[in-house]
Amino acid sequence: MVPTSLGLLILLLGLSIPVGAALLLLALSLGAAFSPMPIYLAMGEVIWSASTNAILVSVPLFVLLGEILLRSGMADRLYSSMSHWLAWLPGGLMHANIGASMVFAATSGSSVATAATIGTVATPVIKTYGYGERLFLGTIAAGGTLGILIPPSINLIIYGWLTQTSVPQLYLAGFVPGIVLGLIFMATILICCLIRPEWRGRAIETSWKERVESLGGLVPPGIIFLIVIGSIYAGLATPTESAALGVVVAIGLAVINRKLSVRMILEALDGTMRTSAMIMLIVASAFFLNFVLSAIGLVGALNSFIAGLGLGPTGTLVAIIIFYLILGCFMEPLPMMIVTIPIIVPVVVQAGFDPVWFGIMVVLLCETAMITPPVGVNLYVVQG
Secondary structure, eight states: OHHHHHHHHHHHHHTTOOHHHHHHHHHHHHHHHHOSSOGGGGHHHHHHHHHTOGGGGHHHHHHHHHHHHHHTTHHHHHHHHHHHHHTTSTTTHHHHHHHHHHHHHHHHOOHHHHHHHHHHHHTTHHHHTTBOHHHHHHHHHHHHGGGGTSSSOHHHHHHHHHHTOOHHHHHHHHHHHHHHHHHHHHHHHHHHHHHOGGGBOOOOOOOHHHHHHHGGGGHHHHHHHHHHHHHHHTTSOOHHHHHHHHHHHHHHHHHHTTOOOHHHHHHHHHHHHHHHHHHHHHHHHHHHHHHHHHHTTHHHHHHHHHHHHTOHHHHHHHHHHHHHHHHTTTSOHHHHHHHHHHHHHHHHHHTTOOHHHHHHHHHHHHHHHHTSTTSOHHHHHHHO
């Protein structure tokens, strides 16, 4: 049953069927093949109950927040500020890609939004300053993955919802690893440019006066981050309410910067609706697939199989990591989490691991999936 499920999923994705539709087709196919009952009759109720959860309102709100930051010019000023402070390092603006991604991730909650926004701002300078194109674009794709680790994170919200784990605790646990991972990316750029000097691009001279003046570009994202995260830890707002506060503050900052217009709002709403519709289709389809997997007994069989292996806590964890690395080659992070987390987390908790710690590890594995061919989402974002 497990080989059949994975084989059918790989086939559907290989046919370039959209992920949401592929998951739904997989669920219907498995239900028809392995269940004596007409499981498809429950599809409407399962999808409705999953899609009407209030915490999912945070998804379009964080997407809208990122759209406003991009279209109001705040992302451009953020990148300019980072370039003034980091361009002196070997690799120049590639470090700015990572730094800007870290800061933008602290406001948007989305990896795709982070990669798309920073990529839009950064890619025009590749030929201007003579950077190695592959490494430069790689820094944008890798930096974008920080969007689902550094809080606020849509994926951490989904994980907390699926496992009934505290979202504020997940946010607190994800902050330091996100910064450390960003620094590791920058160290990798430094080493690559020292080994291959032709990749580093032309040096950019910046005075201290220009650096100090550019700090204003960090103020809007900083204000939004403090309000979004601060309202959660002060007990003033839930993650969903904090996302709404972030949108209100972003609109206010756009007004102050004289960037707010009807056209800008309409474009931001259009982008939000397109992205949110895609995400919600994936979420709904993944929940129905999870329901079907439980109904046909695959979840129980898999748990019994893992328990029967007698691997112990460390062996179980290694097996789970390998499983996610392989699955991440063929599946996007969000549906991968929704389908697997309800199955895997009980095994992990039984092995003695903390669900908050495991949540951060899963998100790190999802980051790997976002830049792993052939379905690395951020790779397609940067390519486009």
